[in-house]
Amino acid sequence: MTWETVIGLEIHVQLNTRSKMFCGCSTAFGDPPNTNVCPVCLGLPGALPVPNAEAVRLGTRAALALGCTIHRRSVFARKNYFYPDLPKGYQISQFDQPLATDGRVEFESPERGRVSVHIQRLHLEEDAGKSLHDRIPDRTAIDLNRAGVPLAEIVSGPDMQSPAEARAYATALRQILVYTGVSDCSMEQGSLRIDANLSVRRPGEPLGTKTEVKNMNSFANVERALLAERERQVALLESGQAVTQVTLLFDAASGRVQPTRSKEESHDYRYFPDPDLPPLVLSESWIEQQRATLPELPDAKRERLTSEVGLPAYDAGVIAAEPALADYFEAVVAAGVEPKTAANWLMGEVMTGYNESGRFDVAPARLAALVRLIDEGAVSHQAAKRVYAELLVVDEAPAAVAERLGLTQVSDTGALMQWVDEVLAAHPAEVERYRGGETKLVGFFVGQVMKRSRGKADPKGVQPVLLERLAAPGL
């Protein structure tokens, strides 16, 4: 008999602000420890929080993009627990009156086709600092530069049925958040963090005991960690043991999940409304303005790229995966390139460069100019790739580059005729055989012309000239 898997994800994303959630300190990543701190984020006696408008705006936009209901009145609450990197001994978060509830994310499940995952809530909160355990012997080193950085916590329903599906959900969610400019969603810099709840059960039975899996630092590792945890739970149950409610950490090196060592404490966070912060009240008109200014979201983009622009679904999926890619694509098309041609370029040379540098080094208009050279027959497709490589490093028009590198194709009949005549003169025996009915030798002659022209001859122009000369008597 099979096991069903039930997975829900809690995702924390860092909101893309310059300053922290409740103070004017910088959110810059990678600064020396404890340099972006002040009385507020150090939790000094007497300091008070002052909330950042941009964090509220970005959180609202994220929630709107996820189809959530925005609550016109939400309340910040204190979540009380002791941890050395939590300066005040409580985290300012939202509890029973969050910013937004009841959204959904639709995506392609690897197993089930199109599925919809319920977003239970999205709330705003501040991040804790960072604890470094291996920096100084026997000591934990605390850096509070992160403390107070604004986060949105996005909690899904227990709607995913496999680790691969959880990964696909997280990927879809990330796309939406990047599209809306809410977050960089960089797992390396910790601006996107994923925690998962997983349980297994026999079909038709009530939900099993769930465990929490943390420390999954890439999308691939989300899938790996959850596969490992599912296997662990199934093994326990099949050997007649019970699953206990624990928090587990994923170890990417070994591919295993390990229960956290500290004794499981009863989580009694003693939430209550933060008396330092009056209720967050948003006007209907402001919310509508945010809704109206949302960019096109990945799903809509994919839909448009297939149905309106006419791309194959695969191409549309690749191009819509990142807003930067999609924007570039649209700019190239707008510059006059036929969409499928633009898509091919994007998924080829352009993507390779972008994945390496994170930038588009060739402006859309230059790429369009290059594509026009191909269309006009001025360069071959092969030659165009060499031109493109050069465009990455020099600031020159594509035509000039092709000229300089000697890659310009010749379609001038006079020049072609000269190369054709030379080739025919050099191969009298083959000409004889051709004229005797061996017409497949045309390919041989074209190849020879290309060779003689060192690739400059436009192959499309060669054939008619060749046929004409072969048909002409007296040569």
Add this chain to the structure above:
Amino acid sequence: MTSVARIAERVRNGGETAGAVASRTAAALEDSTGLNATLHWSRELLHRRAGEITERVSAGEQLPLAGVPVALKDNIVSTDEPTTCASRMLVDYVSPYEATAVTRLREAGALLAGKANLDEFAMGSSTEHSAFGRVRHPLDPERVPGGSSGGSAALVAAGVVPAALGSETGGSVRQPASFCGVVGVKPTYGRVSRYGLVAFGSSLDCISSFGRTVDDAARVLAVISGPDPFDSTTVDRPPIAPPEPPRDLRGITIGLPREYFPDDLDPGVRAGTDRTIAALKELGAELRQVSLPHTALAVPTYYIIAPAEAAANLARYDGVRYGQRRIGPNGDIRALYQATRGEGFGAEVRRRILVGTYVLSAGYAAQYYAKAQRARALIAADFAAVFAGGVDLLFTPTTPTPAFRAGEKTDDPVAMYLADIFVSPASLAGLPAMSLPIGRSDGLPIGGQLIAPMFHDEQMLAAAAVLERAVPAVEEVR
């Protein structure tokens, strides 16, 4: 003792230098050592600050509090001397930033004159719960000055400074003002910034002022009040204007809430309030019996909400980033926390943190915290209904008894809490309220309380200034 207005005027026009005021204040502080009312002050600091004031006066700055000595309760952070909150936890702690109220005092030319003793983290009603010893009542060293701002009240009562800042959470300025025979004013919640006031019960905490007279206390409030971008709970209203008292109280309706005049009210307090009520009538005020039916819920409500907020507010004292650290027996982080907090907090603070933790903990929050929120709303609604019914101000006794003896209530925390029975309701409702001296009983001061509608601080101060002229502060009432 010269008034705040007079000192400022003399210093501004050169009649006296800030340096001379500093010398006089230093001498008075030295003489008052027996009160144990200050935790930190120094002659050198006083003179350095006086020097800065003198420079600004010579440069022609019109400073509203030029050279006026103002003591600070030691839970208000200042940057050039320690802020200890009268706790072992913060011995030697010097804040790297300054409270907004302190900045505004300095900018107004006030001479910061010492950090005043208090109940540890402002938790108490007698200033006996200071880690650095109790404050003595200026008129009777065996008695308490009230609390938690007992040091500030005693310094003003003893004439050491003309004005001082205290803080209120549930009457911590009005109650000691009453005990010591001075004026204590708690503004509407949100009119004075809490930035730099060490938090106790954040939804209740208000920096408040003491003075010998209504005008003295009001002039200090005028300087420190007004919105502050560093405190999200300040309201967008202009600073409190110093009162321009009318001739009498004609046209003003004063409510006398029956719940504040119980049968077992101390006879001296009753005699004092009777005399004041007669004076109010004589001044032309219309008096009206009113009822605030949920008054009895105020103390229990307060002792749920304030400790709950305090438990969270005091979690930051963990020995990690600042303050005193104790290592503990096992040397791990939890042992560090527990030892630091176990040894750093005194008995009353520990009790309140534990009560606050309890009333918010799983399984109890609905029974205590949620119910207290509902009771708080009912208490606020009581006041709102009375004011909506045409009452301009309420008059009540500030405390059920005059200053009690040291040690009298330390064994029973609840008995101590009941000393705040008449002051905690206005705190819960966020209303402006004040105490002013209305006579003495067996030599001990009696205080009368005025409570006003939200944001009617100015009207309350004006009426108090009229009343103050009519009621002798130091006369025996019986």
Add this chain to the structure above:
Amino acid sequence: MTIGADQVRHIARLAEIAVADDELPVLAKQLDRIVGYVAQLDRLPADEDAAPFNAGPESLRLRADQVNPWPMIGGPMAMAPESADGFFLVPRRGTGAEA
């Protein structure tokens, strides 16, 4: 309603405050007295209600997103009980016996 030594131990742990075993009975008695006193709110009739009360402004003011650190004199390490290389230091979690 009675608070016993076990309950005091539990909440003291939540609040991370060391309480010696011999203090437990006294503390339990005091807390029981306080909690017993505040429990009189149980008498609050269930049908009596008023609009929720919020001290201060009705709604939150928001600040513009500008990097503008709140004023502070000196660096944070000057206050730290223990520090190295710009970090605050604490015992590593799990060092020593778990409580």
